Amino acid sequence: MSIKNSLITFCFFIFSIGFASAQNQVPIPTQAQLNWQNAEMVAVFHYDLHVFDGKVYNQSYNRITPIPDYNIFNPTKLDIDQWVKAAKDAGVKIAILTATHETGFALFQSDYSPYSMKALKWQDGKGDLLRDFKASCEKYGIQAGVYIGIRWNSFYGIHDFKVEGDSEFAKNRQQHYNTMVEGMVKEIFTNYGDWAMVWFDGGAHGPEQGGPDVLSIFETYQPKGLFYHNLQRADMRWGGSESGTVPYPSWGTFPYPAIGSGExxxxxxxxxxxxxLKTGDPDGPYYMPAMSDAPLRGNGGHDWFWEPGRDNIIYPLDKLVNMYYNSVGHNSSLILGLTPNAEGLIPDADAKRLKELGDEIERRFENKINATSGVGELFKLKLTGRQKINQLVLMEDIAKGERVRKFLVEGKTKTGWKTIFEGSVIGHKFIHQFDEIEVSELHLKIQESKGEPQIKDFSVYFFNEK
Incomplete structure (x- = not known):
């Protein structure tokens, strides 16, 4: 071979390595995104002035109609420890509080908004639910997040981010609102320590769209948190419904850096x-996992806020368990909406159901038959003799990205090898239930991947259906 041909061959070899490396690259999650997916179950507590009016919540009405008297806020038995304890009993690792929602009332001490807890007769105007919520989360070892509603504010007449009209007066009011919001967001991000995540309700239009600049405030004061979301950035995505589920497959990657306001x-x-939003995109260049949200009181209703006489619509246990399998078990996170009542407590029926959920999930995963992990394309699980199994869990080390594209799980029965599941995405966690079988060995075969597969967990279980 000539020197010229040798150089051409060498250059082609180097190009091929570089091209293959580029082809095998996958998006890598941030530490905040890893923390989010590792949490798996999340609670969001919705609390606002209309909880106290004794009426059925009407979103379209509440978005445009101010509360006549903000001093209806009077939770006589407030116990935020009880809220957080109820969430922890379900297995929740991150809890979120609506610091502001559609009325515009701020559940904290604000120097920027007069429409805040400073204005209340309750606790002589010195109450701060956000402060107490953060303290309760720390007490129970739960990461705290904050939900901020700036898209609607019935008190200030803000609808879909904007003051109505284009007069000079309207422009001045818009500027005042934007400045006030920026001040309030800075208060939330500087007065309470670190937040695991911030959730801007319905998005957060920035200066380019005539709104407040909240993203730069977040990036300055909460750089380690998870941001959700505006037109420029989303660190997770809505899962496309409020059913508490996503379909399979649901990839943790997405083709766009943001999902847009209003999804x-x-x-x-x-x-x-x-x-x-539901499926994601296996070739998406942005890491943005799906979240699956649903109100606990959603069985025949859809109550994000407490309403009187509605204990009957709390989801039954079997439906909540199904949500768990079809959210956490589908590479997503399960966000349950919890509703403190006018007394300031999570109702007994809700707390009981949350405890039942946590206990049932623990029961279903307490009998681990065997497990393995490692790097490669073939993973073997040998059991002690032939044993009954009816559930498996797969996890990738997603700190290195979602690499698996196609896999097969099979079990060795007394009549030979039987396919248990053929799938695509594993991601943070994949859970599969199946009819009980007896096997002596199992194989996980990675048939396609981008880069070397990194399997964090391959485990099998058996549980008795009640």
Whole structure:
């Protein structure tokens, strides 16, 4: 071979290595995203002035109608420890509080908004639910997050981020609102320590769209947190419904860096009933896992806020367990909406159901038959003799990205090898239930991957159906 041909061959070899490396690259999650997915179960506590009016919550009405008297806020038995303890009993690792919602009332001490707890007769105007919530989360070892509603504010007349009209007066009011919001957000991000995540309700239009600049405040004061979301950035994505589930497969990667306000700013995202939000994109260049949210009181209703006489619509245990399998078990996170009542307590029926959920999940995963982990394309689990199994768990080390693209799990029965499941995404966690079988050995075969597969867990279980 000539020197010229040798150089051409060498250059082609180097190019091939570089091309293959580029082809095998996958998006890598931030530490905040890892923390989010490791938490798996999340609670969001919705609390606002209309909890105290004794009426059925009407979102479209509440978005445009101020509460006549903010001093209806009077939780006579407030116990935020009880809220957080109830969430922890369910297995929740991150809890979120609505610091502001659609009325615009701030559940904390604000120097920027007069429409805050400073204005109340309750606790002589010195109460601060956000402060007490953060303390309760720390007490129970739960990461705290904060939910901030700036898209609607019935007190200030803000609808879909904007003051109505284009007069000079309206422009001045818009500027005042934007400045006030920026001040309030800075208070939340500097007066209470670190937040695991911030959730801007319905998004957060920035200066480019005439709104407040909240993203730069977040990046300055909460750089280690998870941001959700505005037109420029989303560190997770809505899972396309409020059913507490996502379909399989649901990839943790996405083709766009943001999902848009109202989840539908892009036609590609909103079409086909938000299909892209539900499934993600295996070739997406951005790491943005799906979240699956649902109110605990959603069985025949959809109560994000407490309403009187509605204990009957708390989801039954079997439906909550199904949510768990179809959210956490589908590479997503399960966010349950919890509803403190007008007394300031999670109702007994809700707390009881949360405890039942936590106990049932623990029961279903307490009998681990065997497990393995490692790097490679073939993983073997040998059991002691032939044993009954009906559930398996797979986890990738997603700190190195979602690499697996196609896999097969099979078990060795007395009549030979039987396919248990063929799938695509594993991601943070994949859980599969199946009819009871007896096997002596199992294989996990990674058939396609981008880069070397990194399997954090391959485990099998047996549990008795009640």
């Amino acid at each position: 539908s700013a892009r036609a590609e995202i909103s079409k086909n009933n938000f299909a892209l």
